[in-house]
Amino acid sequence: MSLLRSARFPAIILLVAAGLGLFVANSACGPAVDDAMHAHLGIPGVFELSLSHWIKDGLLAVFFFVVAVELQYELTAGQLNSARKALQPAIAAAGGVLIPIAIYAAMAWGSGATAGWPIPTATDIAFALGVLAVFGRGLPSALRVFLLALAILDDIVGIVFIAVLFTTGVNVAALVGAAVAVVAFGILSRQLDTRARMPLAVLLTLLAIATWVLVYLSGVHATIAGVALGLAMAQRPALRVRHELEPWVNVIVLPVFAFSAALVPIPSVPLSELSPAFWGVLVALPVGKVVGISLFGWISLRIGGRGSAPPLAFSDLLAAGALGGIGFTVSLLLSELAFSDDEAYRDQATLGVLAGSVISLLLAAGLVSWRAWHHRRRTAAASVTT
Template sequence: MNLLRSARFPAVVLLCAAALGLVIANSPLGTATQALMGTYLGIPGVFELSIQHWIADGLLAIFFFVVAVELKYELTAGQLDTPRKAIQPAIAAAGGVIVPIVIFAVIAGGSDAARGWPIPTATDIAFALGVLAVFGRGLPSGVRIFLLALAILDDVVGIVFIAVLFTTDVNIGLLIAGALLVVVFAVLSRFLGTKARVPVFIALVVVAIAAWVAVYLSGVHATIAGVALGLAMVQKPALVVRHVIEPWVNAVVLPLFAFAAALVVIPSVSPTELSPGFWGVLVALPVGKIIGITLFGWIAQRVARGETPPLAIGDLLAAGALGGIGFTVSLLLSELAFSAAPLLRDQATLGVLAGSAVSLVAAAILVSWRARAHRSIRRLQETS
């Protein structure tokens, strides 16, 4: 289980799952696999979803539950529990959202792909921290703290985009029912530490599923239910639940989503025939994130006093490259942005995979360079 919770494991498994999905989609097994993903499961005539949607709307809600629990902890007792701690990564995160949007708009604005502008704004926490763990031996802890805060704030932006931009024909009654069920969930979570914890836990699962169904049927994206439940749950039991399910999220939920999202047929066209959406995401993720996070992070350290030590420009560049690994949330945003345009969705997905790969390589180089530099400085300090 320790391996499943390690920082390196999710990055490796996600990469392998996405690669496998891409290979299968472009092999003789591709058609059959796509057909399997389109198979509907559930209660016939009552509630049915395709396997693809069970993964993206159902399993991914568990991932967002874990993200919300971590976010709540960081805001109340962790790296973002005071405005002074949050100010620098918040400004850097703003740059990491604004600059990729601008770059995407310059490339894809005016085309059918223009509505994909939210796609390159995300940072994959698990992937970025995994790359940092693999290549960052010797980096000061401030780099990881800065990256973690940055990625969490990025996720907040992604959650807001999902809730606001991709909600259609909202059923207010069902949304209110979902909200009431979240309140019930919060109240029940207070009794997890009592002698009745087993029936309380069963009740929590039932209420959580009911809340998810209500939110899904209301027209709001179902992953928002996971966010609401994670924020509503009492923190101490929530952290325990997060610890228990984290290995399953890392080993099952995220790889399944990466595999399903990467089931994309690579178009047999010349580069000039690819959609502006593909090029927009491909450029905006690595270039936009590096420029935005580095520039705004540098400005923040000079105009806003924080409680964390200032980072060198090289460390900010490394953090910016890591921020360009969009992956999980970017893949979800590409599915939502182009849900009615499969060809644009597939090309945007390829853009996410390619842009994240470029960011991964750039991050590995920059993080290794900065880690070596910090180890050299430390050795000089020890011998002087």
């Protein structure tokens, strides 16, 4: 089980799942799998969703719950528990959002693909930390802390985009009901250390399901239910639940979503005929993230208070920027949402996410390996002189 909680193995599974999805979509069995993804499951006449919607609205809510628990911890007891600690990664994260948006908007200007501007803003924290674990032996802990804070802030931006941009026709009654369920969930979770732990756990599970259903019926994207529950739950039991869910999220939830999102047939057209939905994401992820994070990160290190800046060289920030360009999970979800009414643009944006993330992954592997070698050599030289 420890293997499934490691940073390396889940990233490999996720990459394999996405590659398999792309392969299947372009094989002879692609149409049959696509039909299966659109098959409806649930209680007939009461609550039915297609298999694809169960995955991106249901399974991903579990992933966002885990993300929200980590976010809650970092905001209260971790790397973001004060304005001083959050300032520098927040400035870098702003650059990692604004520059990719600017690049995408410039490339998509005047086309029908402008709605895809949120897609290249996300960072896949699991993938980024996986690459860091594989290639970053010897890197200073400050870089991992900086990257973790950066990725968490990126997740916040992605969550806000999902909640605000892709909500239409809100059912106020259902949303109020969901809010009441979340409050009840938060209150009851603080009683989990009593002797009635099992009945409370069952009740909390039922409240979580009710919250998800009500959020879905409200018109707000259902993954926000996972965010709300993760932020509302008492920290100690939330961290225990996160620990138990983490292997399942790594080996089932994220790979299944990556497989389903990558079920995209590669267009049989010349590269010159691909739309800005592809090119904008392809360029904005690796280029926009590297430029935005490294430039704004460099600025942040010079405006922070005395003693607040982690000892990161500009070259370390370049490596962090390349890691930030690995979009994957949230970027794939954003491409689904941004072009939900245009299958051609959605498929090309998805291909852009996959290609841009792979380019960022390769670039990050090279930069992280170089910086790790540099820091190992410097450490060895220092130990010899002492």
